[in-house]
Structures are given as structure tokens and as C-alpha cells.
Amino acid sequence: MAYKIALYPGDGIGPEVVAEAEKVIKKVKLDCTTTKFDWNSSLYAKIGHCAPEDFIEQLRGFDAILLGALGNKDKAPEHVAVEPLLMMRKNFDQYVNIRPSVLLPGVGTPLKDKKEFDIDLVCIRENTEGEYTTLGGRHYVGTQQECAMQINYFTRIGVERIIRYAFETAKKRVKKHVTSITKSNVLKYSMVMWDEILEEVAADYPDIKYTKMYVDAAAMNLVRCPETFDVIVASNLFGDILTDISAIVTGGIGFAGSANLNPTREMPSMFEPVHGSAPDIAGQQKANPIAAIMSCAMMIEFLGEKEIAKKIEAAVIEHLKDDKVKTPDRGGNNKTSEVGDDIVARL
Numbered sequence: 001m002a003y004k005i006a007l008y009p010g011d012g013i014g015p016e017v018v019a020e021a022e023k024v025i026k027k028v029k030l031d032c033t034t035t036k037f038d039w040n041s042s043l044y045a046k047i048g049h050c051a052p053e054d055f056i057e058q059l060r061g062f063d064a065i066l067l068g069a070l071g072n073k074d075k076a077p078e079h080v081a082v083e084p085l086l087m088m089r090k091n092f093d094q095y096v097n098i099r100p101s102v103l104l105p106g107v108g109t110p111l112k113d114k115k116e117f118d119i120d121l122v123c124i125r126e127n128t129e130g131e132y133t134t135l136g137g138r139h140y141v142g143t144q145q146e147c148a149m150q151i152n153y154f155t156r157i158g159v160e161r162i163i164r165y166a167f168e169t170a171k172k173r174v175k176k177h178v179t180s181i182t183k184s185n186v187l188k189y190s191m192v193m194w195d196e197i198l199e200e201v202a203a204d205y206p207d208i209k210y211t212k213m214y215v216d217a218a219a220m221n222l223v224r225c226p227e228t229f230d231v232i233v234a235s236n237l238f239g240d241i242l243t244d245i246s247a248i249v250t251g252g253i254g255f256a257g258s259a260n261l262n263p264t265r266e267m268p269s270m271f272e273p274v275h276g277s278a279p280d281i282a283g284q285q286k287a288n289p290i291a292a293i294m295s296c297a298m299m300i301e302f303l304g305e306k307e308i309a310k311k312i313e314a315a316v317i318e319h320l321k322d323d324k325v326k327t328p329d330r331g332g333n334n335k336t337s338e339v340g341d342d343i344v345a346r347l
């Protein structure tokens with residue numbers, strides 16, 4: 001049966017990079033139907049949101065969603081523009097955010113003495129709760145007594161399932177090592193509970209090594225010795241921040257793909273580059289489309305077409321090794337579409 005894929009290019013460089021992923025989908029002849037949704041920050045002036053009110057219902061019947069990026073501060077407040085992204089993660093219970101960072105051949109790193117594949121880690125980021133809640137409020141706005149509260153919540157179910165997912169991921173990898181990142185020396189309710197649950201889950205996986213690390217040390221170690229990480233498990237906000245670091249030490253944000261998974265498959269999963277809408281280069285064909293293409297490969301793998309996904313990754317690696325067709329983030333002069341065409345030609 002043909003897979004039903006929703007394409008949601010969004011704002012800024014989103015449409016430019018999704019166009020390249022679309023070429024890849026066509027080239028590999030994936031048995032699918034694609035439906036494009038033209039939702040972005042321009043809708044804000046008309047409807048006060050950046051996606052139609054029933055957009056979750058419109059997307060519910062799809063097998064997967066491929067998102068470009070959201071955000072255009074000239075057209076909509078930033079926190080309104082990214083709401084649809086957060087709503088998809090929560091409403092479709094996409095509780096696992098998988099963010100691999102691999103130093104691929106032909107890709108430069110700002111770190112010295114690191115060779116291809118020296119860095120090969122994956123962050124399993126909690127994606128539905130933690131610091132990313134809409135609980136809280138502002139009081140006495142504009143007065144001297146003004147107060148803002150932003151409330152975090154961590155549930156036993158939410159913490160347990162993400163830590164378990166990380167251990168299951170480690171089981172399939174060579175190093176079999178989970179690093180759990182918290183700030184439990186300070187956040188004495190939420191992250192002390194996280195640590196307790198970690199111990200409980202770890203007891204079910206005697207063959208998996210695990211390490212506890214504070215987020216400040218993790219930020220340092222991702223620069224100092226990224227090769228020592230295998231599987232990272234982190235809360236929503238910590239995972240967000242740390243994966244920009246792991247992206248930059250493996251070549252840059254233009255390479256980082258990600259998957260927002262609902263492992264039950266009862267609702268659609270969503271695939272998107274880690275990067276944002278990059279307003280500084282939008283509309284100029286300067287964006288690196290590899291993050292979007294890698295996200296597309298992750299989508300195809302999740303749909304069950306593992307061989308096709310491998311072919312796409314192999315074509316990207318061949319393209320990188322050749323090192324000729326490059327967008328400006330890699331020191332080249334080529335256009336987004338030329339990078340996409342070069343990868344497609346290798347498929």
C-alpha cells in the first residue's frame with residue numbers, strides 16, 4: 001500500500017530544502033503519495049495562527065510528515081510561529097526525538113585531529129514534556145511586581161519510556177553505552193526522579209553501560225571529547241541545546257537530520273532538519289539541503305523501506321567524499337538545488 005506523506009515546507013529555507021528531499025523521494029520511486037501543505041507565518045495576518053485551526057486533524061491520517069522549518073519574525077511572533085511544530089510533537093505523541101550526529105567523510109569539523117566516523121553519537125531527546133510545557137503565566141504585567149512562571153513537568157511514564165528507548169537504541173549499537181544528562185544536583189524534584197527511573201530501567205539492561213552526567217559537563221565534553229559518547233538521553237530542553245553542539249562538531253547544522261517518532265505508529269511521526277528557517281540566507285539558494293535529505297532518509301527507514309534509506313545515505317556519503325558541489329556553509333559556491341541534483345544523480 002502506498003505510504004501517505006505530508007510535506008510541510010514552512011518558512012524561510014524550509015521550502016528550498018524540502019524541494020531537494022522531494023526530488024530524492026521521486027528518484028528512489030518510493031511507493032507513496034505526497035500532499036503539500038502551504039502553511040507558514042504568512043497565515044498569521046489572516047487567521048492569527050501559522051497553521052489552520054484544524055491542521056492536526058488534517059495531518060492525522062498521514063503515515064509521516066516531512067517538515068522544513070518554521071519561523072519568520074517579520075510575519076509572526078516567534079513563539080506563535082513554532083507552535084504547530086510543538087503541537088505536532090505533543091498531539092501525535094511523538095515522544096522520541098532522534099538526533100544522530102556523525103562525522104561523515106569529507107565533512108570538516110572545527111575540532112582538530114578528528115577523522116571520519118570518530119564522532120558517531122545519537123541523542124534521544126524527550127519530546128513531549130519536561131521544560132516544554134504551556135503551564136505558567138504572567139501576573140502584574142508591566143508593573144514593578146511583574147512575575148512570570150514557566151512550569152516544567154516530568155511524568156514517570158514520560159521519563160521511563162524515553163530512557164527505555166535510549167537503552168533499546170544502545171542495545172543495537174556497537175559501544176552499548178547510554179549517557180543520561182540531567183542537572184539533578186540542582187533540580188531536586190524532577191531530575192532526581194529522572195535519576196531514580198534511570199536506575200530502575202538500567203537494571204533491565206545488564207549488558208548496557210550507563211553514565212550520569214550533568215548538562216554543563218556534557219556541553220563541555222561534547223566539544224572536548226565527543227567521541228566518548230554513544231547514546232545520549234536528555235530532557236526536552238537539554239536535548240535541544242546539546243544537539244546544536246553535537247551538530248556543529250560534526251560539520252554544522254546543515255547536516256543534522258532528525259526524527260520525531262511515535263513508536264506505536266498509531267499516529268504520524270514527523271521528520272525535520274534540526275536547523276531553523278535561517279532567515280539570514282532564506283530565498284537565496286544558499287541553504288545546505290543535506291539535513292533535510294537525511295531527515296527524509298530517516299522517514300523512509302521508519303516507513304519500513306530500509307534498503308532505500310541506505311541507498312540515500314550512501315549517495316550522500318559519495319557526494320560528500322567527492323567534495324565538489326558545496327553550499328557556502330561548506331566553503332562552496334553551489335546552490336541548494338545543485339547539491340540536491342548531485343545527490344540525486346548518484347542514486
Ligand code: NAD
Nearest residue numbers: 069070071072253254274275276277278280281287288329
Ligand atoms: P537557524 O537554525 O535558523 O539558523 C542558525 C544559523 O545556521 C544561521 O546562521 C543560518 O544561516 C545557519 N543555517 C541553518 N540552517 C542552515 C542550512 N541548512 N544550511 C546552511 N546554513 C544554515 O536558527 P535561528 O537563527 O536561531 O532561528 C531562526 C528561526 O528558525 C527562528 O524563527 C526560530 O524560532 C526558528 N527555528 C525553527 C526550527 C524548526 O522549525 N525546527 C528549529 C530552530 C529554529
Ligand code: IPM
Nearest residue numbers: 082085086240273274275276
Ligand atoms: C528544534 C527547535 C525547536 C525546539 C523550536 C523551533 C521550537 O529549536 O527543533 O531544535 O526547541 O524544539
Ligand code: MN
Nearest residue numbers: 240241244274
Ligand atoms: Mn533547536
